[in-house]
Every structure is written in structure tokens, then in C-alpha cells.
Amino acid sequence: MIEQPRHIKSIPAYKPGKSSVDGWDGPVHKLSSNENPYSPLPSVIEAMSHAVATMHRYPNMAAPELTSLLAQRYAVDEHEIAFGGGSVEVAAQLIRAFAGAGDEVMYAWRSFEAYPILVRGAGAEPVQVPLTPKLRHDLPAMLAAITPRTRVIFICTPNNPTGPAVGHDELRDFLTNVPERILVVIDEAYGHFQTDPSAARGIDLFREFVNVAVLHTFSKAYGLAGLRLGYAIAREHIQEGLRKVAMPFAVTDIAQAAGVASLAAEDELMERINVLVAERSRVEIDLAIQGWNVTPSQANFTWLELGDATDAVSAHLNSRGIIARPFSGEGIRVTIGDAAANDAVIAALADAPRPSA
Ligand SMILES: Cc1ncc(COP(=O)(O)O)c(C=O)c1O
Missing domain, CATH: 3.90.1150.10 (Aspartate Aminotransferase, domain 1)
Known part of the structure; x- marks a missing residue:
């Protein structure tokens, strides 16, 4: 064995x-x-069926149309967007790129069950900071848990599985106090369902803090969980690390076509x-x-x-x-x-x- x-x-x-x-x-x-x-949606299925005809070719790794649409939508540079086979794959890439043996990756607990798996898979140490009694992120406790070995912090907002979103102002204060050498990943897999105007807006925090990566997915709000399409918005130095460890050709042309059609059917x-x-x-x-x-x-x-x-x-x-x-x-x-x-x-x-x- x-x-x-x-x-x-x-x-x-x-x-x-x-x-x-x-x-x-x-x-x-x-x-x-x-x-x-x-x-x-029928328009998304139609776009996918057109893409099927070219499946004898590898996909275009640059995902040019989808990149350009998202760059316009969020007013970011095209180099600040990178895709993966679901946002969980992008999260794995971020961890692999920025944490290894002896490094710590922190997140609230209970939170998304994949985090400990991804962290251990990269050979790093998970650091789990308990939620407050109201099942929200305890940001002061997370700040206090930072050590010289902390390399990445995940903030899942709204939090899976408990539901509350982190407040925008509290997350901004938190980021002000996190050393810039630590990557903070704001995982907004459920962001489209947020209705609280005081909830954190990852994209605004990305603009303000150079060490923030925002994770989005087409799985939940866009209803494409089976297709595997997610992306990160982050500064170019973060994307450079992420691209080094990315699985080549992970995002099919079918997924790219579905993403483009979904944005058109918003x-x-x-x-x-x-x-x-x-x-x-x-x-x-x-x-x-x-x-x-x-x-x-x-x-x-x-x-x-x-x-x-x-x-x-x-x-x-x-x-x-x-x-x-x-x-x-x-x-x-x-x-x-x-x-x-x-x-x-x-x-x-x-x-x-x-x-x-
Ligand atoms: C918080 C969170 N992040 C990321 C994901 C991964 O989504 P996907 O890989 O389908 O994009 C999920 C899925 O359940 C999730 O709950």
C-alpha cells in the first residue's frame, strides 16, 4: 500500500x-x-450548445470575452481577473500560491467546509477562529490570532453555513489592521443574495487594499453549479502567483460561453x-x-x-x-x-x- x-x-x-x-x-x-x-436559462443553454461544436480544441485559457465583460462591469484591469473550475478551485490556487509548509491560513469556524481541506492539501496549518455567539465572524479575535506565520485569511461573507454577512465598516477596520504581507480572501460565493446595505462589498475593499482578493462564482446566483466556473479579482502580483499554480485548461469554452450569456441575461x-x-x-x-x-x-x-x-x-x-x-x-x-x-x-x-x- x-x-x-x-x-x-x-x-x-x-x-x-x-x-x-x-x-x-x-x-x-x-x-x-x-x-x-x-x-x-434557455439563452444560456443555447450559448453552451454552440460551444459544444468546438470541443475537439482546448479552451482559450485567457477567457477573453468573459474577462473583458467582467473587467468592464467591475471597472478593473483585465489582468486583475483569473478564472478557475469553480471558485473552490480558485481558492485552492490562492492557498497553494501563498502558503506552504509551516504557514498558517486563518478562517472563521464554522465556515465553508472546503477551507480546512484546501489548507491541509497545500501543506499549511489551518487556524480556526470561533464565530461569535450570534454566528458572525469575530474579527477582533481573528486580528488577535495573527502570527508571523499567518499568510492567508479567508472571510466568507455571507458565511456558509450560518448565513450572516460581515459588515462593510467592520471589515474595512479589520483590513486596516491586517499587515499588508497577508493575503485576505473575501469569499462572496453568496454575494448576490445579500440585501443588507451595510454588508461588506468586496470589490470596494479590493480597490482600497492591495492585499485583498475577492472570490465570485457562477454556481449559486447564476445557477451553474454543475459547470464549474468561478473567478478571483485581485491585484496583478496576486494573480501572478495564482496563475503559476493554476490547472491549465480548467475552464472549458462551454463554461466561458455560459458565463458570457449569463452576464447578458442578468x-x-x-x-x-x-x-x-x-x-x-x-x-x-x-x-x-x-x-x-x-x-x-x-x-x-x-x-x-x-x-x-x-x-x-x-x-x-x-x-x-x-x-x-x-x-x-x-x-x-x-x-x-x-x-x-x-x-x-x-x-x-x-x-x-x-x-x-
Ligand atoms: C463559501 C463558498 N465558497 C465557495 C464555494 C464554491 O463554489 P464553486 O466552487 O461551485 O464556485 C462554495 C460552495 O458551496 C461556498 O459555499
Whole structure:
């Protein structure tokens, strides 16, 4: 048997959201992966099908059309944008480029489950700073946890899986106090679902601080999770490092075409996002009326803090054909789906087991 090196052995396996429920033959609502319930728009499917005809060629690694559109949209230089096969791949590139053995990569916890995997995979040390009791980033504690070995800090806003966004002013103060030698990655995978005007705006902070990289994805708001397309906006010296470790040809021409078509269809996509945001409010209000401890979310999911009732509530949801994402002993993240899925969640939780007071 071939031995894994020590830093790989310690990596926890990434658990994708479940997609089936044993013993249930009604409709299954898969609300475990923060996917968009809407399928791609016809115009996006058409653009992808045109791109299929040239699949005997490698993709254009420069992604020129998509780069140019995004550069215009965010008023940034084209060299300040780099793509990857999903923003998780871009996050991995940033870590690989700027942290290695003996370096620390810090992030709040609980947060996106891929972070510890990516950090360990790069041979670096994860430093997890607990969220506040309101399940928000504890930025003063994160500042206090910086050491000479800190190389990268991730700020997930809105935070997966708990939902709150970091405030713009508090993040700005934080960045003012972080040494410029540390890369701060603002992961805005759920940024399109943000409605709080005081929430952090990564692009403005990118303009102000040279050590900021902003991560965006086409997976969530644009509904292209299966296609794998994400990107980072960062200064050229950061992009230079990122490009060195990037997987060549990771972003297909099909993904690039879908990205371009999605940006052209932004109004239609915004309508869908607005529906999901309205559904999020409906779910949060109904669950609060039922007496659940709901953390107000700025993303396309809801977090229920359940402590030791987590597994029982998850099993109860499964028994009604609903697959959410339980974090045993902590709580459950339920993705906001279409109205039928959300109705099913509200109905199922009405008679679910409750956490002990
Ligand atoms: C916070 C956060 N960042 C990044 C990602 C990765 O998204 P993708 O690789 O699909 O772009 C996710 C996906 O769940 C996420 O929750």
C-alpha cells in the first residue's frame, strides 16, 4: 500500500450534500448543497450548445470575452481577473500560491467546509477562529490570532453555513489592521443574495487594499453549479502567483460561453434571485413563528441552531423527503428552494423534534 504523507492523512473528507432518501417515494427536495432550484436559462443553454461544436480544441485559457465583460462591469484591469473550475478551485490556487509548509491560513469556524481541506492539501496549518455567539465572524479575535506565520485569511461573507454577512465598516477596520504581507480572501460565493446595505462589498475593499482578493462564482446566483466556473479579482502580483499554480485548461469554452450569456441575461437572473430572497424571508418568518432559533441569513440558505437535536431533526426531514445539511451537535443548513420545497420544509418542521431548552 502506498502511504499518504502526514499532511494528506489528516485531511477530512469533503462531504457533498446527500441526494436521495431511503424509504421515501414522494418528491425529494434536495436542499443540502446551496444549489439554485432553477435550471439554466434557455439563452444560456443555447450559448453552451454552440460551444459544444468546438470541443475537439482546448479552451482559450485567457477567457477573453468573459474577462473583458467582467473587467468592464467591475471597472478593473483585465489582468486583475483569473478564472478557475469553480471558485473552490480558485481558492485552492490562492492557498497553494501563498502558503506552504509551516504557514498558517486563518478562517472563521464554522465556515465553508472546503477551507480546512484546501489548507491541509497545500501543506499549511489551518487556524480556526470561533464565530461569535450570534454566528458572525469575530474579527477582533481573528486580528488577535495573527502570527508571523499567518499568510492567508479567508472571510466568507455571507458565511456558509450560518448565513450572516460581515459588515462593510467592520471589515474595512479589520483590513486596516491586517499587515499588508497577508493575503485576505473575501469569499462572496453568496454575494448576490445579500440585501443588507451595510454588508461588506468586496470589490470596494479590493480597490482600497492591495492585499485583498475577492472570490465570485457562477454556481449559486447564476445557477451553474454543475459547470464549474468561478473567478478571483485581485491585484496583478496576486494573480501572478495564482496563475503559476493554476490547472491549465480548467475552464472549458462551454463554461466561458455560459458565463458570457449569463452576464447578458442578468435582468432575468436577478428576477430569480429576488424570488429566492423573498422565499428566504418567508421561510425565516414562518420558522420563527413556529419557535425555531433561526439565524437571519444573507445567503440562499437558512441555519437552524439545534445542538443535540440536530440528528433527530435531520432524520425527521428525511422522513418527509427533505434532504438538508446537518452538522451533528450544532445545527442544520437548509437551502432555499422553490416554493414547493420551502412549503415542504415549513410543514415538516411544524411537527419536528425540538431541541431541549
Ligand atoms: C463559501 C463558498 N465558497 C465557495 C464555494 C464554491 O463554489 P464553486 O466552487 O461551485 O464556485 C462554495 C460552495 O458551496 C461556498 O459555499
